[in-house]
Amino acid sequence: xxxxxxxxxxxxxxxxxxxxxxxxxxxxxxxxxxxxxxxxxxxxxxxxxxxxxxxxxxxxxxxxxxxxxxxxxxxxxxxxxxxxxxxxxxxxxxxxxxxxxxxxxxxxxxxxxxxxxxxxxxxxxxxxxxxxxxxxxxxxxxxxxxxxxxxxxxxxxxxxxxxxxxxxxxxxxxxxxxxxxxxxxxxxxxxxxxxxxxxxxxxxxxxxxxxxxxxxxxxxxxxxxxxxxxxxxxxxxxxxxxxxxxxxxxxxxxxxxxxxxxxxxxxxxxxxxxxxxxxxxxxxxxxxxxxxxxxxxxxxxxxxxxxxxxxxxxxxxxxxxxxxxxxxxxxxxxxxxxxxxxxxxxxxxxxxxxxxx
Numbered sequence: 346x347x348x349x350x351x352x353x354x355x356x357x358x359x360x361x362x363x364x365x366x367x368x369x370x371x372x373x374x375x376x377x378x379x380x381x382x383x384x385x386x387x388x389x390x391x392x393x394x395x396x397x398x399x400x401x402x403x404x405x406x407x408x409x410x411x412x413x414x415x416x417x418x419x420x421x422x423x424x425x426x427x428x429x430x431x432x433x434x435x436x437x438x439x440x441x442x443x444x445x446x447x448x449x450x451x452x453x454x455x456x457x458x459x460x461x462x463x464x465x466x467x468x469x470x471x472x473x474x475x476x477x478x479x480x481x482x483x484x485x486x487x488x489x490x491x492x493x494x495x496x497x498x499x500x501x502x503x504x505x506x507x508x509x510x511x512x513x514x515x516x517x518x519x520x521x522x523x524x525x526x527x528x529x530x531x532x533x534x535x536x537x538x539x540x541x542x543x544x545x546x547x548x549x550x551x552x553x554x555x556x557x558x559x560x561x562x563x564x565x566x567x568x569x570x571x572x573x574x575x576x577x578x579x580x581x582x583x584x585x586x587x588x589x590x591x592x593x594x595x596x597x598x599x600x601x602x603x604x605x606x607x608x609x610x611x612x613x614x615x616x617x618x619x620x621x622x623x624x625x626x627x628x629x630x631x632x633x634x635x636x637x638x639x640x641x642x643x644x645x646x647x648x649x650x651x652x653x654x655x656x657x658x659x660x661x662x663x664x665x666x667x668x669x670x671x672x673x674x675x676x677x678x679x680x681x682x683x684x685x686x687x688x689x690x691x692x693x694x695x696x697x698x699x700x701x702x
Contacts, residue, residue, distance in 0.1 A: 373387055418442065419439040421574045422571045452467070463561045467564065491576050519536050528548075529547050530549065534626075535626050544619075580612075
């Protein structure tokens, strides 16, 4: 059991009383905890006012924007529930982001035990949900056209790229972004010559624009973590899958299946291609800089790519692909072993350098 850092956000007695009043939970199970946030499941012996015995609560370190962000996430979930009913957890209270607890197992945990038919069925359900969500647009009465809780609401694709650059920036620059006059837009140039550069014109950033059967044991129960949602170009969602691979998304086989399904619902147009290429340069330049700076997650990601023999396809719609014809299998246990080995090796190298000095 991991020790709790004194700086971690915790659901103490005062907070629990403030959230739930006199009906305090009989037990609290922490799902995620760090300096900035804490996500936990609260269970009750006496039902809550809504009749439920369980809920999920998300706490964040005190910030002036926290309450408004929770309200924004709740609004996003309410809008999305109209498009994909039954897949969006109900928000019970947004000051502390109290949500319905959905029974089921996280996809990351279940994937290793799923048969091929289950994997295809669940992935197809995710793609179907994404297709339905793409039909949602911000009101024409609003000036903003893009964005969400993580980026804020913005007017155009150029602002979206600027927001991504700011979110991913490091202490030292790993690329340059300069305005261009002819064509009018942005020149995004990596500090690493092999990654290259691209020009995204202003016109490029104007983007408006069957589940398998069989005997399956798994089905999609819910889509969670809506604080990462937003109104974004379809290609932005496609690019996110490439950024998750080797990090948040631990299953390369799921990545390949999802990307294969998504390619048919993402418009193949010059604007979408331009955004994909720009996002690729920004993210991969950042990863290269972190890797050369001996960042542990970046080194784990590099080793992950090498072991699974993954490489970047020239077609940005394809993204990462495997040298072989079959989807690579790499279990959670395999990844944990890889992480441990990379960390041990890097710690050993640092200790040797200290001794040598």
